[in-house]
Amino acid sequence: MKYEAVIGLEVHAQLSTDSKIFCGCSTGFGAEPNTQTCPVCSGMPGALPVMNRKALEYTVKSGLAMNCRISPLSIFARKNYFYPDLPKGYQISQYDKPICEHGHVDIVVDNAVRRIGITRIHMEEDAGKNLHETAPGYSIVDLNRACVPLMEIVSEPDMRTPREAAVYMKKIRTILRYLGVCDGNMEQGSLRCDANVSVRPVGRKEFGTRSELKNINSFRFVEKAIEYEIDRQIRLIESGGKVVQETRLWDAAAGRTYSMRGKEEAHDYRYFPDPDLVPIEVDAAWVDGIRGAMVELPDARRERFVSEFGLPEYDAEVLTAERSLAEWFESVARAGGAPKAASNWIMGDLMKLLNEDNRSIDDCPLKPAQLAAMLKLIDEGVISGKIAKTVFDEMYRTGRDAAEIVKEKGLVQISDESAIEDEIRRIVDASPKELERYRAGDVKLMGFFVGQVMKATKGKANPKVVNELLRKALEG
Amino acid sequence: MKLYEKNISECRDMLLGGEVSSVEITKSVLERIADVDGRLNAFITVSGEAAMVQAEAADRRRAGGERAPLLGIPLAIKDNICTQGVRTTCASKILGNFIPPYESTATARLAEQGYVMIGKTNMDEFAMGSSTENSAFGPSKNPWNTGCAPGGSSGGSAVAVAADECIAALGSDTGGSIRQPAAFCGVVGMKPTYGRVSRYGLVAFASSLDQIGPITKTVRDAAVLLGAIAGLDTHDSTCAAKPVACYEAAIGREIKGLKIGIPRQYFIEGMDSEVEASVKTAIAQLENLGAIPVEIEMPHTDYAVATYYLIATSEASSNLARFDGVRYGARVKGDDLIDMYRKTRSAGFGAEVKRRIMLGTYALSSGYYDAYYLKAQKVRTLIKRDFDMAFEQVDVIVCPTSPMPPFRIGDKIDDPLQMYLADIFTIALNLAGGPGISVPCGFTSGGLPIGLQLMGRPFDEETLFSAAHAYEQSAAWFLRKPEVAA
Numbered sequence: 001m002k003y004e005a006v007i008g009l010e011v012h013a014q015l016s017t018d019s020k021i022f023c024g025c026s027t028g029f030g031a032e033p034n035t036q037t038c039p040v041c042s043g044m045p046g047a048l049p050v051m052n053r054k055a056l057e058y059t060v061k062s063g064l065a066m067n068c069r070i071s072p073l074s075i076f077a078r079k080n081y082f083y084p085d086l087p088k089g090y091q092i093s094q095y096d097k098p099i100c101e102h103g104h105v106d107i108v109v110d111n112a113v114r115r116i117g118i119t120r121i122h123m124e125e126d127a128g129k130n131l132h133e134t135a136p137g138y139s140i141v142d143l144n145r146a147c148v149p150l151m152e153i154v155s156e157p158d159m160r161t162p163r164e165a166a167v168y169m170k171k172i173r174t175i176l177r178y179l180g181v182c183d184g185n186m187e188q189g190s191l192r193c194d195a196n197v198s199v200r201p202v203g204r205k206e207f208g209t210r211s212e213l214k215n216i217n218s219f220r221f222v223e224k225a226i227e228y229e230i231d232r233q234i235r236l237i238e239s240g241g242k243v244v245q246e247t248r249l250w251d252a253a254a255g256r257t258y259s260m261r262g263k264e265e266a267h268d269y270r271y272f273p274d275p276d277l278v279p280i281e282v283d284a285a286w287v288d289g290i291r292g293a294m295v296e297l298p299d300a301r302r303e304r305f306v307s308e309f310g311l312p313e314y315d316a317e318v319l320t321a322e323r324s325l326a327e328w329f330e331s332v333a334r335a336g337g338a339p340k341a342a343s344n345w346i347m348g349d350l351m352k353l354l355n356e357d358n359r360s361i362d363d364c365p366l367k368p369a370q371l372a373a374m375l376k377l378i379d380e381g382v383i384s385g386k387i388a389k390t391v392f393d394e395m396y397r398t399g400r401d402a403a404e405i406v407k408e409k410g411l412v413q414i415s416d417e418s419a420i421e422d423e424i425r426r427i428v429d430a431s432p433k434e435l436e437r438y439r440a441g442d443v444k445l446m447g448f449f450v451g452q453v454m455k456a457t458k459g460k461a462n463p464k465v466v467n468e469l470l471r472k473a474l475e476g
Numbered sequence: 477m478k479l480y481e482k483n484i485s486e487c488r489d490m491l492l493g494g495e496v497s498s499v500e501i502t503k504s505v506l507e508r509i510a511d512v513d514g515r516l517n518a519f520i521t522v523s524g525e526a527a528m529v530q531a532e533a534a535d536r537r538r539a540g541g542e543r544a545p546l547l548g549i550p551l552a553i554k555d556n557i558c559t560q561g562v563r564t565t566c567a568s569k570i571l572g573n574f575i576p577p578y579e580s581t582a583t584a585r586l587a588e589q590g591y592v593m594i595g596k597t598n599m600d601e602f603a604m605g606s607s608t609e610n611s612a613f614g615p616s617k618n619p620w621n622t623g624c625a626p627g628g629s630s631g632g633s634a635v636a637v638a639a640d641e642c643i644a645a646l647g648s649d650t651g652g653s654i655r656q657p658a659a660f661c662g663v664v665g666m667k668p669t670y671g672r673v674s675r676y677g678l679v680a681f682a683s684s685l686d687q688i689g690p691i692t693k694t695v696r697d698a699a700v701l702l703g704a705i706a707g708l709d710t711h712d713s714t715c716a717a718k719p720v721a722c723y724e725a726a727i728g729r730e731i732k733g734l735k736i737g738i739p740r741q742y743f744i745e746g747m748d749s750e751v752e753a754s755v756k757t758a759i760a761q762l763e764n765l766g767a768i769p770v771e772i773e774m775p776h777t778d779y780a781v782a783t784y785y786l787i788a789t790s791e792a793s794s795n796l797a798r799f800d801g802v803r804y805g806a807r808v809k810g811d812d813l814i815d816m817y818r819k820t821r822s823a824g825f826g827a828e829v830k831r832r833i834m835l836g837t838y839a840l841s842s843g844y845y846d847a848y849y850l851k852a853q854k855v856r857t858l859i860k861r862d863f864d865m866a867f868e869q870v871d872v873i874v875c876p877t878s879p880m881p882p883f884r885i886g887d888k889i890d891d892p893l894q895m896y897l898a899d900i901f902t903i904a905l906n907l908a909g910g911p912g913i914s915v916p917c918g919f920t921s922g923g924l925p926i927g928l929q930l931m932g933r934p935f936d937e938e939t940l941f942s943a944a945h946a947y948e949q950s951a952a953w954f955l956r957k958p959e960v961a962a
Contacts, residue, residue: 039578043798045571045679046558046580048712078794080840082817089797139813141802270840272849275683275791278713 001238002202005230006210007165007195008157009222011172012150013182014126014190015058021125021149022049022092029188033131033142041147043087048276051076055149056099056280058181059123061290062151063100065175065297066118070287074099076123076277079269084141085128093152095271098122099280105175106299107167108317116168117156126150151182157196157207162226166219169193170321174298178323192217197229198243208233209243213257215250225250229257301326309339318347325361331368337375345371349389353396365399374402382406384413386459415462417469420453423461424473427452438474449474479504480640481957484697487549487643491538498538498548501643502531502592505550509595509641512960517616518635520555521563522595530592537590544589545700551586552642554633555596556603557688558677559583562593566679567611568601570799570806570824580677581712582646582688582705589704594642597632601826602796603653603681605629606898609889610828617885618660619958620924624882627657627898633691634661639960644692644701648678650685651784652877652902655914658691659877659927662916662958664944665691666698667902669934670909671716673702674709680795682788683714685906694954695915695945699723702937718935726938731946732766734939736930737870741777742901747879754918754926755876758947762874765946770870774862779855780904781896786839786852787907793836799824831892856907863908867933872943875901877914877927901929910934915944916953925953 020027023040039047063070077095103118128146132139153172159165173191176182184191198210211233213225233243247266248257273279296304298320305316305326320326325346332342350371354364374391377383383391383406394405406412414420427449428435438445453466479501482490490496506524513519527550534548553559556566558576565571579587587593600610608616608631616631618624619639626635630647634657637645647654649667658665666689673688680686690701700723707720738759743752763769801807801820808823810816825833839848866873878898888895905912910932917928928947932940948954 039576042803044558044576044578044804045564045566045574045798046556046576046675046677047578048676048714050711050713080794080797082797082800084800084802084813087798087803089800090794268842270794270837270842270845272790272794272840272845276680276713 003199003230003234003237004160004202005162005226006157006198006200006207007159007162007226009155009159009165009168010194010196011153011155011169012192012194013062013153013172013176013184015055015149015151015181016183016190017052017054017058017149019052020147021052021055021123022147025147027148031144033140033144036144037146041087042143043089049092049274051277051280052149055123056282057290058149058179059099059121059151060282060287061179061294062153062176062181063103063121064287064291064294065179066100066103066105066121066153068100068103068118068121070282071097071099071101072282072284073097074122074280074282076274076280077271078274079271081267081269083127084139085130085143085146087128087143087146091125091127092274092277093124094122099282105168105171107164107171109161109164109167114158114164116158119154119156121151121153124150124152157198162223162230165195165226166223169222170219171298174321178295178298180295186217186219189217193222195222195226195229197226197233199230199233199237209245211243211245211257212247213250214247214260221250221252224255225257228255232257295323298323305329309333311339311343315340315343315347319343322361328361328364328368332372332375335369335372337372338379341375341378342371345375345392349392350396353393366396370395370401377402377406381415381462382413384459384463386463387413412460413462414457414460415465417465420457420461420465420469421473423453423456424466424469427456428473435474446470446474478508478640480508480643482643483693484546484549484644484700485694488545491548492543498531498534498592499528501548502527502550502594505594505640505642508639512639513641515617515622516619516635516639516641516960517614518597518632518639518641519552519595520565520567520598520613520632523562523593526562527592527594530590534590534592542590546586546704547590548592549643550592550594551701552594552597552633552636552645553583554599554630554645554647556599556648556679556681557583557646558679559593559596562596564596564679565612566602567599567613568824568826568829569612570820572612572806574805576677578677581674581709582677584677585705597630597636597645599632600629600653601829602679602792603629603648603650603686604792604828604832606652606656606895607883607885607888608632608657609885610826612826615885618882618924619960620662621882621922623884624924625660625885627660627878627882629653629657630665630691631657631660634658634663634665637661637663637691637693638958640957644690644697646688646701646705647691648681648686648688649902649906650681650788651906652899654689654691655877655902655912655927655929656899658914659916659929660882660925662919662925662953662956663691663693664695664698664913664915664948665689666702666913666937666940667905667911668702668706668937669716669911670906671714672706672911672935672937674712674715676709676711676715680791682791683795684791685784685788695913695941695948696724696727698913699727699941716935721938723937723941726941727945729942730766731762731943734767734872734943735770735870736762736767736943737770737772737866737873739772739774739777739866739873739875741774742875744879747876748881750920751876751879751881751926755874755928758917758928758951759874761951762943762947765950767943772866772869772873774866774904776855776858776862777904780859780907781900783852783855783859784903784907785835785896786848787856789832789836790839790849791836793833793840796825796829796833828892859904860908862904863910863931871932871939873931875929875931877901877929881920881922881924881926905931911937911940913940913944915948917947917951918953919956
């Protein structure tokens with residue numbers, strides 16, 4: 001039997017506000033344990049939460065970017081459970097009245113656009129962290145993370161393959177980074193996801209029983225964990241077993257999922273509206289203001305790169321995946337660099353160099369205007385494309401301008417026909433055998449002659465001129 | 477007259493006139509506590525040394541020209557209001573060693589004025605009770621008859637005020653916990669409108685009902701004390717931005733033409749006859765002062781107690797989850813995490829607190845939420861509507877504070893339902909959110925105080941102060957003081 005998977009993701013994104021969601025403590029990563037806490041986020045008796053407006057703004061922004069309806073009234077609820085990293089004994093989250101609902105994002109997989117529904121986006125606070133290794137015999141609790149603002153983005157069960165899930169997750173990350181509301185850093189836990197996975201025979205409408213995979217913290221693991229889980233469920237069904245509803249943990253080291261708790265052990269979280277926080281009323285004019293001030297989103301930008309700069313879809317997709325990369329490219333184009341050439345250089349040489357140095361485009365030693373100027377030198381025939389590679393490397397290494405490097409190293413292209421003709425004559429005279437074979441029809445030897453001329457001119461000869469003059473000389 | 481017998485406005489006048497120093501008043505109050513508190517048990521913690529230091533500081537500030545109304549006045553604070561560096565127990569074993577690292581907004585505002593924090597008062601554990609018997613530190617005694625309960629849950633504060641162990645006190649009121657003990661102890665107790673006083677630093681019992689308020693010797697003092705603690709606080713989202721009126725200015729206003737509503741549903745069968753007679757006499761007295769009585773209907777009154785015990789316990793079950801032995805308070809070692817939780821909470825909480833946590837957990841649990849919590853919220857809306865409609869007809873609602881006079885210690889402690897009925901007249905107001913005040917309106921034949929409750933429109937504390945003060949001055953019950961043998 002053929003099966004298809006049904007996948008929905010719950011993405012948890014840390015909002016990049018300076019302070020926590022319900023108190024003024026810093027959200028900075030990596031501080032000494034419990035140095036970023038106060039009576040509120042450590043759950044002292046009598047302390048009360050007050051909502052961070054910035055977190056609300058960021059969530060609304062995200063909702064708008066994902067085509068959600070923004071609820072004029074939403075409510076914080078308490079999710080009650082005991083755990084040492086949860087100082088109040090409940091997590092403040094949203095339950096039946098989330099801030100954003102009914103949205104979607106489009107993803108491109110195998111050249112086809114797939115629309116993935118967004119069920120809801122809600123705000124909540126993070127928990128602290130239990131450390132088990134620091135003190136033998138004890139578990140230590142670090143509350144620096146407690147009360148850090150999170151946004152949970154819940155998708156519809158619209159994905160069918162692990163690949164789609166990974167692309168969707170990447171798309172969410174791209175959008176959030178464009179908006180500047182989440183740094184998307186998966187290693188530091190700023191972005192993580194749970195996946196709901198079930199399988200059903202192809203053609204069947206009803207969903208199969210799902211399992212919820214927790215603890216997925218990289219794009220690679222999204223794909224691997226779901227792949228593993230689909231495979232596990234199919235094998236289970238094929239061997240006559242039944243999938244049970246349960247929560248499973250992804251073990252990245254072992255490359256498998258294992259059962260954490262079944263349906264019977266599921267918590268009764270006893271959600272109820274948090275009486276310490278007033279309902280969030282969102283003013284339509286305020287939302288319109290946010291909408292009006294919204295940055296251009298990746299989809300719109302990709303389309304514009306195709307229509308405005310004539311880039312191929314693929315280039316546009318790659319260049320718009322990161323907002324700063326897209327902006328870097330646009331600066332080159334605006335500074336007069338030919339768009340397609342700029343795209344090639346960025347996607348090729350520049351990305352390669354940046355990757356080698358483990359650098360992001362934000363700390364690229366090269367300025368967009370410098371690449372534009374180099375492209376102009378190529379265009380105007382001052383340097384050849386081949387020489388440009390050397391020039392580009394040097395520019396990247398030193399941060400100096402192309403013109404300066406070209407001048408200093410004498411890399412100016414030789415376009416002077418008489419100078420090139422002299423060289424050609426010399427080479428042709430010195431290679432009578434090759435000439436004979438060429439004239440006998442072995443036209444591939446053209447390459448040999450071009451190579452010889454370029455070698456003699458140290459690569460500086462204008463290849464176009466060389467080709468023209470050589471052909472004339474060889475054909476006599 | 478001894479210094480400790482004075483009220484806030486008398487102390488203020490004497491301090492301003494240079495007749496007395498804060499140090500002298502504070503010393504007098506501390507001596508009084510030393511004399512009588514062994515018998516009354518109003519205090520869990522008396523901070524004598526710190527109080528003297530504060531009194532000296534207040535005297536210096538006054539010498540420097542400061543004139544804040546509460547500068548140098550010794551006040552007692554209910555032990556569920558966090559005081560930085562001073563143990564705050566909520567009368568619970570689980571917080572028996574808890575010293576807050578921060579100050580509540582209400583007491584921080586008093587501290588700005590330079591008050592003297594004389595000590596932390598006894599209460600029902602986590603404010604759950606109506607007699608102050610549910611205290612890990614033993615019951616407080618009613619100064620009018622030490623065999624009787626002082627009411628609760630702010631019983632310690634009411635006793636301390638009635639027995640002159642402080643000049644005035646703060647309590648908290650979730651279902652009557654300021655007004656009922658004030659009535660039982662023959663003093664004034666005011667529950668402000670929900671959102672009038674910041675709850676930041678008040679250890680939560682039921683967040684949507686809790687309010688801090690004054691317990692004082694006179695209505696005027698209540699106005700002064702409320703004025704000091706009321707107003708917007710950015711640490712409490714539920715605290716109102718409405719400007720705070722000058723409450724003392726409402727003292728002495730005439731009440732001619734004031735419409736007072738007499739709700740039929742608050743004069744129930746089985747109510748104590750002496751209470752009923754006293755309250756009716758008080759209403760007649762208000763009429764003499766020019767008020768116009770109007771019979772009104774509050775049709776959903778019967779549901780108030782049931783509604784309250786679903787909402788309050790639901791919120792409490794969640795609010796008290798933080799007492800888990802992990803970060804502060806008492807911890808009992810266990811074999812593993814769950815065992816530690818279980819042992820800590822079993823040993824740390826008293827019976828009534830456990831009962832309410834269980835009730836609330838049940839009401840919120842999946843499958844029961846709609847039938848209990850949600851239904852209760854709907855009834856709460858109806859009860860609130862009763863008040864809204866009543867206040868279209870009248871300015872103030874008048875009724876007994878409690879259907880019964882002070883009962884004997886031990887009488888009701890084993891019958892929670894009987895105990896819950898002690899708050900039958902005060903609970904509805906917490907559900908509706910408005911302000912209420914209890915003033916003494918007479919004594920039983922056995923010499924036990926009876927309280928009159930006045931309830932007002934949300935954020936109209938002024939009218940309550942005017943009416944209560946007018947009645948208080950004309951009836952003059954405040955002249956009677958309990959005799960507490962040293």
